[in-house]
Amino acid sequence: MKTELTPRLLGFLIKNEYKYFLSQTTRTDQESVRVCITLKPVKKHPLLQKLPQPFNAYHNIIHGLVQMGARMNDTEILVELDAKRAERFENYSK
Numbered sequence: 001m002k003t004e005l006t007p008r009l010l011g012f013l014i015k016n017e018y019k020y021f022l023s024q025t026t027r028t029d030q031e032s033v034r035v036c037i038t039l040k041p042v043k044k045h046p047l048l049q050k051l052p053q054p055f056n057a058y059h060n061i062i063h064g065l066v067q068m069g070a071r072m073n074d075t076e077i078l079v080e081l082d083a084k085r086a087e088r089f090e091n092y093s094k
Contacts, residue, residue: 001086002038005077012092013041013061013079020046021079022055034074041079 003009021039028036039059046058081089 001081001083002078003081003086003089005039005079008092009079009089010061012089016088018043019061020044021059021061022046022051023057023059024055025057028076032074033076036076036078038078038080041081041085 018041020042022042023040024038026036026038028034040055041061042058048058051058
């Protein structure tokens with residue numbers, strides 16, 4: 001499942017000890033969104049040489065988002081969650 005990155009989701013991931021995001025950047029054909037960044041949260045430091053497909057980079061969950069925030073125009077940021085994490089997030093602070 002992919003969901004839009006929100007402060008609530010970011011807080012949930014940090015509280016659950018996720019430290020990095022695997023990252024995939026793609027172009028879109030939409031006028032309002034030219035770039036889509038898909039992030040997958042991970043707890044351990046990934047090896048750049050062994051990133052799973054289709055991811056081509058990784059970022060520290062906090063520092064990377066601060067850097068991304070400086071250039072957010074025309075960009076959509078989605079977070080890829082498996083079914084178990086998505087369910088835990090849905091139940092988070094209800």
